[in-house]
Amino acid sequence: MTQIRDDWFHPLAKDGDEKETVVRPSLSYWKDAWRRLKQNKLAMGGLIFLGFLALMAIFGPIFSPHSVTIQDLPNQNQPPSSTHWFGTDESGRDVFTRTWYGARISLFVGLMAALIDFFIGILYGGIAGYKGGRTDAVMMRIVEVLYGLPYLLVVILLLVVMGPSLMTIIIALTITGWVGMARIVRGQVLQVKNYEFVTASKSFGAKTGRIIRKNLIPNAMGPIIVQMTLTVPSAIFAEAFLSFLGLGIQAPFASWGVMANDALPVIISGDWWRLFFPALFISLTMFAFNVLGDGLQDALDPKMRG
Amino acid sequence: MGRYIIKRFLMMLMTIFIIATLTFFLMHAVPGSPLETERTTNEAIQANLEKFYKLDQPLYVQYFDYMKSLATFDFGPSIKDPNRTVNELLERGFPISFELGIITIIIAVLSGVLLGILAALRHNKLLDYGAMAFAVIGISIPNFVMATLLIQQLAVTWNIFPPATWKSPMHMVLPVLALATGPMAIIARLTRSSMLEVLTQDYIKMARAKGIKPVRIVFRHALRNAMMPVVTIMGTLLAGILTGTFVIEKIFAIPGMGKYFVDSINNRDYPVIMGTTVFYSAFLIFMLFLVDIVYGILDPRIKLHKKEGDV
Numbered sequence: 001m002t003q004i005r006d007d008w009f010h011p012l013a014k015d016g017d018e019k020e021t022v023v024r025p026s027l028s029y030w031k032d033a034w035r036r037l038k039q040n041k042l043a044m045g046g047l048i049f050l051g052f053l054a055l056m057a058i059f060g061p062i063f064s065p066h067s068v069t070i071q072d073l074p075n076q077n078q079p080p081s082s083t084h085w086f087g088t089d090e091s092g093r094d095v096f097t098r099t100w101y102g103a104r105i106s107l108f109v110g111l112m113a114a115l116i117d118f119f120i121g122i123l124y125g126g127i128a129g130y131k132g133g134r135t136d137a138v139m140m141r142i143v144e145v146l147y148g149l150p151y152l153l154v155v156i157l158l159l160v161v162m163g164p165s166l167m168t169i170i171i172a173l174t175i176t177g178w179v180g181m182a183r184i185v186r187g188q189v190l191q192v193k194n195y196e197f198v199t200a201s202k203s204f205g206a207k208t209g210r211i212i213r214k215n216l217i218p219n220a221m222g223p224i225i226v227q228m229t230l231t232v233p234s235a236i237f238a239e240a241f242l243s244f245l246g247l248g249i250q251a252p253f254a255s256w257g258v259m260a261n262d263a264l265p266v267i268i269s270g271d272w273w274r275l276f277f278p279a280l281f282i283s284l285t286m287f288a289f290n291v292l293g294d295g296l297q298d299a300l301d302p303k304m305r306g
Numbered sequence: 307m308g309r310y311i312i313k314r315f316l317m318m319l320m321t322i323f324i325i326a327t328l329t330f331f332l333m334h335a336v337p338g339s340p341l342e343t344e345r346t347t348n349e350a351i352q353a354n355l356e357k358f359y360k361l362d363q364p365l366y367v368q369y370f371d372y373m374k375s376l377a378t379f380d381f382g383p384s385i386k387d388p389n390r391t392v393n394e395l396l397e398r399g400f401p402i403s404f405e406l407g408i409i410t411i412i413i414a415v416l417s418g419v420l421l422g423i424l425a426a427l428r429h430n431k432l433l434d435y436g437a438m439a440f441a442v443i444g445i446s447i448p449n450f451v452m453a454t455l456l457i458q459q460l461a462v463t464w465n466i467f468p469p470a471t472w473k474s475p476m477h478m479v480l481p482v483l484a485l486a487t488g489p490m491a492i493i494a495r496l497t498r499s500s501m502l503e504v505l506t507q508d509y510i511k512m513a514r515a516k517g518i519k520p521v522r523i524v525f526r527h528a529l530r531n532a533m534m535p536v537v538t539i540m541g542t543l544l545a546g547i548l549t550g551t552f553v554i555e556k557i558f559a560i561p562g563m564g565k566y567f568v569d570s571i572n573n574r575d576y577p578v579i580m581g582t583t584v585f586y587s588a589f590l591i592f593m594l595f596l597v598d599i600v601y602g603i604l605d606p607r608i609k610l611h612k613k614e615g616d617v
Contacts, residue, residue, distance in 0.1 A: 144317070145317075145320060145321055145324060148317070148318075148321040148591055148594060149321065149324070149325055149328075149587065150325075150545055150548075150549075150586065150587050150590045150591075151545065152545070152549040153549070153583050153586055153587055153590075154325075154328075156571065156583070157328075157329060157332050157333075157579070157583055158332065160333075160336070160571060160574070160576075160579055161332045161333070161335055161336050233446075237448055240448055240450075241448070241450070241549070241553065244450050244553050244556075245552060245553070245556075245568055245571055245572075246568075246571065246572050247571065260450065260451065260454075264454065264557070272458070275451070275454055279447075279448075279451040279454075279455075282448055282451065283443075283446045283447045283448070283451065284446075286445070286446040286447075286448070287442060287443070287445075287446035290442060290445055290446060291442060
């Protein structure tokens with residue numbers, strides 16, 4: 001039976017600390033998502049195009065010497081030239097200037113529709129998903145019925161009643177549009193609310209509002225952002241579609257949809273620029289939002305995190 | 307299954323009832339009488355007209371009358387064209403619109419699925435990139451832009467197809483193409499991604515190991531499962547095609563339901579707007595009901611009596 005002696009033990013050299021230090025910076029969820037998004041060239045192209053579009057929508061009309069609304073009849077239906085880059089329309093108005101004004105209106109409608117959908121959807125879906133039980137069942141039954149209503153038909157009806165204007169178009173688009181967002185938020189909240197950190201929060205006595213704001217929403221954000229990026233182009237398309245039915249923004253102001261609609265009668269006679277430029281920008285914008293949405297979907301998917 | 311169908315059916319009736327009620331009250335919220343015109347009409351004539359259209363009755367009486375006639379599939383008269391009823395417009399226009407819609411759906415589903423399968427089988431090869439580039443462009447171009455481009459190029463410049471109306475199969479090519487491109491692109495993308503997922507699963511490997519021919523694997527074993535997301539989105543696509551017919555019929559001067567609907571909006575012919583909206587909605591909701599049932603039949607794994615919590 002040997003005795004355990006103190007001199008058997010001696011302290012280890014202090015090099016252990018170095019192995020413990022974190023060499024690479026820790027990536028938060030958002031930083032990681034941004035890193036992955038940057039690798040997706042198509043999505044970044046879309047993002048850059050949208051940035052350019054926003055700048056031109058704000059500053060484009062300032063650079064142009066031509067007015068959006070003042071008619072210049074001697075110069076009607078001119079093809080693109082050095083004075084009128086995109087040509088002129090049947091009232092002699094500069095299509096270049098009008099295209100950027102159209103961008104303002106189309107982007108405004110798209111962004112407002114997405115934002116309003118976002119707030120209503122977060123509130124409604126958040127409460128339904130968090131409360132669960134009977135509240136959820138009743139709230140979701142309402143959503144299910146609203147979801148079954150044909151979206152564009154309801155929008156058309158509302159616009160016929162309210163009369164077309166920028167405000168009424170946005171109202172009409174959001175009055176049934178939030179339903180899709182509410183469903184997604186609810187699904188996400190249902191999933192997230194059972195995680196341990198939510199239980200931990202609750203055991204510290206956090207109130208419902210705080211849990212929804214601090215725990216649920218940030219962790220459910222991925223699919224919600226993707227849904228928003230996809231709402232913008234669909235709202236822009238809906239606005240163009242409504243303009244096409246004569247329910248869009250009223251003259252002399254114009255959105256891209258109105259410009260395309262006005263260009264229809266002259267397209268056969270060969271005045272291609274009237275339709276080409278608004279149509280090109282509608283398509284490019286929808287394309288940019290779609291590829292950006294696709295990219296975000298991959299970037300924000302926690303399963304893809306490597 | 308039976309319980310599920312009954313539940314869905316009741317849900318459908320409920321939705322149709324709500325849209326009909328909503329339409330009725332919205333149309334009566336429009337300021338002024340629908341009979342008002344720029345010309346001043348004799349007061350006695352005005353009163354007689356109001357009596358004829360029952361506008362002198364209290365609102366709830368009008369509502370019940372309206373609901374009663376809807377229940378017997380009577381969608382009411384037209385005000386701008388007193389000799390016509392909405393039912394007559396439907397009889398004349400709907401078969402044409404239906405034809406346009408059905409051909410579009412068949413073309414979109416067939417070509418979209420085929421394109422998606424080809425892209426999935428040639429994953430990350432030139433064909434895949436080409437098909438997906440085509441698909442994103444197809445999704446991004448609105449159908450009315452597509453329609454005008456087609457008319458300008460294929461009808462006016464090259465003179466291959468007639469630019470308007472709906473008379474022979476040649477007349478149908480351009481409108482169907484314009485309407486089908488968007489849905490086709492969406493279906494192609496969906497089919498590709500779900501096909502890619504299905505093809506990596508064990509039962510496909512098993513089938514391959516057994517020496518089953520690749521074509522048979524794709525069409526017999528993989529496709530049925532890969533089609534589920536496509537069936538899910540069919541409802542949305544149907545709605546898109548249905549509203550798409552409005553603009554396509556307007557552009558191509560096709561005398562279908564959509565053209566009458568757009569005309570009625572421009573003329574503010576409220577009873578026609580009301581009748582057509584209710585008809586369209588009911589039709590669409592019925593289609594969604596059918597899609598739901600097809601979905602249930604196609605995928606035996608889906609529990610048809612859903613519990614709370616799984617949407």
